[in-house]
Amino acid sequence: MDQVVKELNTMSSDFHFQSILVIDxxxxxxxxxxxxxxxxxxxVQVCNDGQEGLxxxxxxxxxxxxxxxxxMPKMDGFDVLKKLRASHSTPVLMLTARGDDYDRILGLEMGADDxxxxxxxxxxxxxxxKAIVRRHNIAATGGGIEQDLFVNGVHLSPASQLAKIDDVELTLTTTEFQILRLLMLNAAQRVTKEEISLKILGKPLQAFDxxxxxxxSNLRKKISAVAVDEKIKTIRGVGYMLIIGSH
Structure with missing residues (x-):
């Protein structure tokens, strides 16, 4: 087991703290x-039946x-995939003890990525x-060129690394820009400090950090200097959320 973990650690240098849901x-x-x-x-998040996983x-x-x-009990993987694809495009890699062509083809036809x-x-x-996530990211960003984001008066352009509020440019550090981008990508959803630390700073969140x-706080000050309404809400003890509309 220790050897496996050691080998995996050597393969991890180009991964960027992605999040995986295991339903098994x-x-x-x-x-x-x-x-x-x-x-x-x-x-990694684990769910041990289909209903919980969905x-x-x-x-x-x-x-x-x-x-x-x-x-799986309660709901099999094909039912989970069918219901998931009705509203979500999250990449799916199907795992099964039955490796016959029928299951493989059915899974792919229903929207599995592999x-x-x-x-x-x-x-x-x-x-x-690695291959699935890379493909998904390329497709989602139009071949590697990420689309501009527009949320509640905030305009963010990843390609040019510019951020504006009502046409007034914000002077942001790289870290502030990436935090704002993460919040905009998850607008109206809470983003934990742990997620920000992992995805933006590239390290696990440490106690008392x-x-x-x-x-x-610095990002808020720069936003409040040009915006009349609150843009970032604190979720006490958890993290932050970008507000969609004026509150």
Missing amino acids: DDFELSEMLCTYLKSMGYQ SEAVSGKHYDLILLDVM YLPKPFNHRELVARI RSIDMHV
């Missing part, structure tokens, strides 16, 4: 996946990828995850 009723496998993926810097997948939390088992039969090699799993609070 195999408790032992789920625990192993958590160990593998967390050792690489991934954030609820988590559509809860509003951001997941870069879902690992979805086929055979399919991997159990048992699988951990290196192959990681390679599949006030760096995130300071960055947000």
